[in-house]
Amino acid sequence: NLETNVGFSPAKNHSINVSMGRNYFDGWNAADDFLPTFEAQRADSGRAKQWNPKEQYFGRLQYNYKYKEMLMSYKGELFDETISNFGLPRRSTTSYVAFDDYYHTQRIDNALFLQGKFTKNWSVNWTTAYNDFERIKEARRKDLVSLRSTRIPEEPGNDQQDTSTFNLFMSRGSIANTKDSLWFNYELGYDINIENAAGKRIDGGKQELGDYAAFFSAEVRPYKNIVLKPGIRYSYNTQYETPITPSINLKYAKKNSIFRFSYAKGFRAPSLKELYFNFDDINHSLFGNADLKAERSDNYSGSVRQKFLLKGVLLKAEVSAFYNEIYNQISFAQSSIGGGDTLVYFNIGETQTKGLNINFSVIYENLQLNLGSSYIGRYNRLADENPIDEFSYSMEWIGNITYEFKKPQLTLAAFAKHQGELPRFGYNRDGEVEKQTIESYQIFDATVSRHFWKKKLNMALGCKNILDVQNVQANLSGGTHEDGSSISVGTGRTVFIRLGIKLNKK
8 A cells, every 4th residue: 555645835825735545455354364475376265255355546636825814725536446346266168267246436526615714804615516426337257267357248137237427516605704803793605416327227327416505604602601603504405395404503611611512403315326226236236215205303412521731631521412313214124126135225214313422531741542432322113112122222432542652762552442232123033023232342453653764754563453353243133143143344453564754845
């Protein structure tokens, strides 16, 4: 994996940044040897990977021009990815062959930005972007003896070869009154999103969806330490009736304490993929649903943040909570279309989530420690008709620590995560409601790094997934662990070395 970044200023108030790189992953199976081999490999069942190989190329160009208090920017990004799905060997009349699928993705992003103050009391924030996404599926037949690869011919009703394209135009702009002496400031703006999709897997061959919105928000300071931000948004969608969505945010700050509370009404129209994109091959069956209803929601959140400075030790603590109620939530569901393993987008009804987050950090000289925990509850829809718990709860712990040694000049960083058991309720094979779970697991990473050559050269050596977590037991189909299934969560233990060089010229 390689990435490079070059930034320079060709003239006063002008700056250019160019970055590009390549990432490569050659696939992974649990039975693979830990240390790689560069010898010739057998064309056996090992060519089919649990985690498919992929190769990525990417590049980015950013141009900035500053005029007085205005900043004008252009950003262009390119992304090219190929994922290889190698098939198992098969005996033919004259040789051994395999049928492979290749998924080529190309994405081009262009965006223009304008932000800053154009007068003493007025500012502007404007963005216009165009995104072009193309995904090509290519099926090929490979002779494992001669190594010759041939493209499978395209036939009517055969989706072995397919190209799907998605285009998105987005424009968002606002002007705001920002006079500091006023107790009342406001912002007025618009938001436009137009999405197009085309391809054999798009229902009707081609579809378009547009969303046009106007919004207004204000900032009210009735007292010195209180900021109140009400807002309202109205949009017109070409396929869905949209409601007016209000919001309110409250902030109280005094010395090292900050209190926040917010409420917002939400609305989400289905995307073109959820409505019209049909994907059906030997491994997957996923269909859009043109009859989907739009999601609506009510969202509440609040937080308390506190900072302490004790004898050179900076302590930060934050406690936050949220509650979301979603109506007509869009999700996957089993369908009889094309067989029992077919998934279709459906409105699965009302759902709720609520949770508590706690974060704590310590900064002292060369030490930085961050600890976090979350306790999340998810609504069980089956509780409406069955005597089960209304909510299922799960716990997550995250921690990371960084310490810089002066002698020797080393930096040690470690990351740890505990993902608690994820419970839910569902139907088993006998049609009975029972508790289903995904077992808990732990992730631990560590890295040691050092600077050389007057901090122009940095070398790091690390290990990810030290505990070698690969699969987590899950009894989502009902029954005991023995007849349940497992979920793949990682590619096992990975050792890496990273080399970075940074050159500056004034």
